Amino acid sequence: MSVLVDESTRVICQGITGRQGTFHCERALASGTQIVGGVRQGKGGTSHLGVPVFDTVAEAINVTQANASVIFVPPANAAEAIIEAADAGIGLVVCVTERIPVLDMVRVRAHLKDSSTVLVGPNSPGLAVPGIGTLGIMPQGIFLPGAIGIVSRSSTLTYEAVDQTTRNGMGQSACIGIGADPVGGISVSQCLELFMNDDQTQGVVLIGEVGGRAEENAAEFLSALSSSKPVVAYIAGQTVPEGRRMGHAGTIVHYGLGTARTKIEALRDAGVRVVSSPVEIGSVMAESLGR
Amino acid sequence: MFLFEYQAKTLMREQGIPVLEGIVATSEQRALDAARELGEGPWVIKAQIHAGGRAEGHVGDSEDLRGIEFSNTVLGVGQTAARMLGKNLVTPQTTRQGETINAVYIEPEIRSELQVFLAILIDGERGEPVCLASVKGGSQVERDIFDDPNNLVRVPLGAANQIALSVGHEVASQLGLPSSSIGAFAELVQQLHGLFVARDLSLIEINPLAIRSNGSLVALDARVTVDDNALYRQPAMGALASRGDQSGAEERAAKNGFNFIRLDGNVGTLSSGAGLAMATLDAITHLGGRPANFLDVPPVLEVSRVKEAFLLVLSDPGIKSLIVNVFGAGIMRCDTIADGLLLAHLEQPVRIPLVMRLAGTNAPLALSRLERSGLNIQFAPNLASGAQMAIDAADSPPAPRQTDSIARRLTQWFTWTKEGPRS
Numbered sequence: 001m002s003v004l005v006d007e008s009t010r011v012i013c014q015g016i017t018g019r020q021g022t023f024h025c026e027r028a029l030a031s032g033t034q035i036v037g038g039v040r041q042g043k044g045g046t047s048h049l050g051v052p053v054f055d056t057v058a059e060a061i062n063v064t065q066a067n068a069s070v071i072f073v074p075p076a077n078a079a080e081a082i083i084e085a086a087d088a089g090i091g092l093v094v095c096v097t098e099r100i101p102v103l104d105m106v107r108v109r110a111h112l113k114d115s116s117t118v119l120v121g122p123n124s125p126g127l128a129v130p131g132i133g134t135l136g137i138m139p140q141g142i143f144l145p146g147a148i149g150i151v152s153r154s155s156t157l158t159y160e161a162v163d164q165t166t167r168n169g170m171g172q173s174a175c176i177g178i179g180a181d182p183v184g185g186i187s188v189s190q191c192l193e194l195f196m197n198d199d200q201t202q203g204v205v206l207i208g209e210v211g212g213r214a215e216e217n218a219a220e221f222l223s224a225l226s227s228s229k230p231v232v233a234y235i236a237g238q239t240v241p242e243g244r245r246m247g248h249a250g251t252i253v254h255y256g257l258g259t260a261r262t263k264i265e266a267l268r269d270a271g272v273r274v275v276s277s278p279v280e281i282g283s284v285m286a287e288s289l290g291r
Numbered sequence: 292m293f294l295f296e297y298q299a300k301t302l303m304r305e306q307g308i309p310v311l312e313g314i315v316a317t318s319e320q321r322a323l324d325a326a327r328e329l330g331e332g333p334w335v336i337k338a339q340i341h342a343g344g345r346a347e348g349h350v351g352d353s354e355d356l357r358g359i360e361f362s363n364t365v366l367g368v369g370q371t372a373a374r375m376l377g378k379n380l381v382t383p384q385t386t387r388q389g390e391t392i393n394a395v396y397i398e399p400e401i402r403s404e405l406q407v408f409l410a411i412l413i414d415g416e417r418g419e420p421v422c423l424a425s426v427k428g429g430s431q432v433e434r435d436i437f438d439d440p441n442n443l444v445r446v447p448l449g450a451a452n453q454i455a456l457s458v459g460h461e462v463a464s465q466l467g468l469p470s471s472s473i474g475a476f477a478e479l480v481q482q483l484h485g486l487f488v489a490r491d492l493s494l495i496e497i498n499p500l501a502i503r504s505n506g507s508l509v510a511l512d513a514r515v516t517v518d519d520n521a522l523y524r525q526p527a528m529g530a531l532a533s534r535g536d537q538s539g540a541e542e543r544a545a546k547n548g549f550n551f552i553r554l555d556g557n558v559g560t561l562s563s564g565a566g567l568a569m570a571t572l573d574a575i576t577h578l579g580g581r582p583a584n585f586l587d588v589p590p591v592l593e594v595s596r597v598k599e600a601f602l603l604v605l606s607d608p609g610i611k612s613l614i615v616n617v618f619g620a621g622i623m624r625c626d627t628i629a630d631g632l633l634l635a636h637l638e639q640p641v642r643i644p645l646v647m648r649l650a651g652t653n654a655p656l657a658l659s660r661l662e663r664s665g666l667n668i669q670f671a672p673n674l675a676s677g678a679q680m681a682i683d684a685a686d687s688p689p690a691p692r693q694t695d696s697i698a699r700r701l702t703q704w705f706t707w708t709k710e711g712p713r714s
Contacts, residue, residue, distance in 0.1 A: 154566020
């Protein structure tokens with residue numbers, strides 16, 4: 001059993017012929033990810049990086065039996081690409097594209113409401129299941145198959161957590177970067193649920209950020225569990241002063257939520273060990289697992 | 292992207308939303324003319340900056356001059372404008388330096404018994420726009436709502452491009468507005484939502500909205516923020532922003548797409564990724580140091596952009612050391628960071644100690660280039676030791692000045708990078 005991705009996952013890349021798509025698919029293929037095709041309108045019938053390219057996601061599924069997609073298309077077309085993949089029946093969509101207009105994502109979220117498709121992102125570094133594959137832009141060579149599930153709202157800090165759990169030998173069961181946009185797909189709490197139900201995962205690292213209320217929701221989710229695997233959290237931005245606020249409304253909508261302090265308190269109350277510096281993530285996780 | 296109040300009101304006026312006639316003035320003379328053109332007083336004189344809280348803010352060093360002032364005489368309008376223009380306004384929503392007032396907006400003063408707060412913005416968790424409203428409108432609205440959350444009405448608006456008038460009726464009835472105003476209010480909510488969707492806004496706010504005894508409405512203040520990610524399809528909004536007043540370092544940062552905030556410390560920071568940039572500040576503060584800035588350089592391929600980032604952070608005379616914390620991944624590679632630093636050094640010799648924590652894609656290549664550069668660099672194996680090195684370096688005496696000629700440094704540059712600078 002594994003999280004979101006396993007041996008049966010067959011991946012297509014929407015936007016495979018672009019610079020980013022090419023660079024990251026090449027690396028993913030080299031590390032053994034089962035990328036079975038690509039989609040780029042107008043280039044159907046050609047091949048790229050040794051895999052066939054199709055005009056549409058539906059055609060790609062017909063020929064390759066793909067069940068997952070990673071999206072590298074430019075921001076103006078990214079929302080349509082997500083909807084196309086979901087409508088064609090792709091079960092897992094990872095959207096790396098950043099700078100998608102937020103109202104486009106409002107439309108995507110409404111569209112996915114009655115769909116079984118899981119969306120990771122947008123503005124996500126993707127997800128990695130060490131030993132199986134990488135969907136997205138996470139660097140190769142830092143992972144180690146192992147016991148720690150990592151869920152993160154911050155791309156670059158994800159690698160920090162991966163690095164530390166690789167160095168101390170615990171390794172990762174899966175690593176999910178959910179993306180940093182205000183409106184996105186899979187939530188921190190949903191990722192925690194996946195990890196709690198995964199046999200390989202023994203402990204979970206949660207990397208949060210100031211703003212929003214993903215961490216408060218995660219704390220609520222964990223509190224409601226009868227038993228939880230050890231969770232270690234780090235909240236980025238504890239010492240960052242407030243930037244410009246978005247008028248009265250911005251202050252009101254975020255009131256009492258979203259500060260580092262409220263997030264840390266909520267998580268501690270839910271039994272999470274919250275570290276005050278990112279450098280402690282690996283060692284505190286090891287300690288929690290009695291290693 | 293923030294718009295000025297007068298720009299926000301122009302948008303609203305085009306949409307048919309009731310706003311007052313007002314005039315922008317950038318000089319005392321223009322302010323005097325404006326007051327006369329607007330007819331009978333009293334008038335209100337409002338500093339145009341990209342932040343709220345103006346009624347609580349102070350202009351310059353004056354104790355008595357706020358960002359929103361009233362006058363009963365034309366002469367008073369001119370005098371107030373003269374005292375505001377060119378000065379900085381510091382409000383609870385600006386940095387400590389405040390923002391320079393380059394224009395004031397002059398309107399007739401309106402008094403009303405009932406002042407409503409009304410806004411539409413994205414509720415990230417629900418993934419749709421939400422309407423917030425309160426009858427406790429005015430500059431104290433946050434306090435009144437925090438004291439009693441029942442003062443806030445919150446109605447989700449869904450994902451459709453248009454909302455029904457019934458949504459506005461629902462908001463009005465929850466607010467308990469007088470029945471004479473409900474029709475106009477419902478229409479207003481629909482218009483605001485229309486503008487929000489048509490213009491790709493991330494916030495539209497009227498605070499206060501005056502509701503007069505005859506039930507008619509008028510927006511006394513207006514705030515609009517445009518979704519930066521949608522500017523490619525909103526050229527008119529981009530054009531409004533270019534008339535904005537971002538100054539100096541912030542403007543340079545924004546032009547290059549950097550997230551930059553200047554702080555009061557002495558340890559400069561440069562990171563890629565907002566999370567890692569925040570973690571860098573956290574690590575420094577945790578160890579007792581004082582960060583001089585927050586700088587998040589989004590992943591870029593161009594060395595020239597990285598060079599700009601270094602020049603930006605090094606332009607702060609207050610920094611005594613600089614920590615670079617980059618985890619190469621995606622399109623951001625560590626050698627791009629190294630090359631950017633070396634190019635910046637060519638343009639503006641770097642005289643402060645540097646701490647480099649580079650990991651991930653092409654880190655060894657970056658390290659070998661930097662090792663040969665002759666710069667005062669310590670390499671940190673991880674963030675914790677790097678933060679400590681940078682703090683120690685900031686507290687130690689400065690390194691001796693380098694007096695290399697440009698030619699010598701250029702020669703060095705080609706030695707460092709066999710293929711020469713990439714653009």
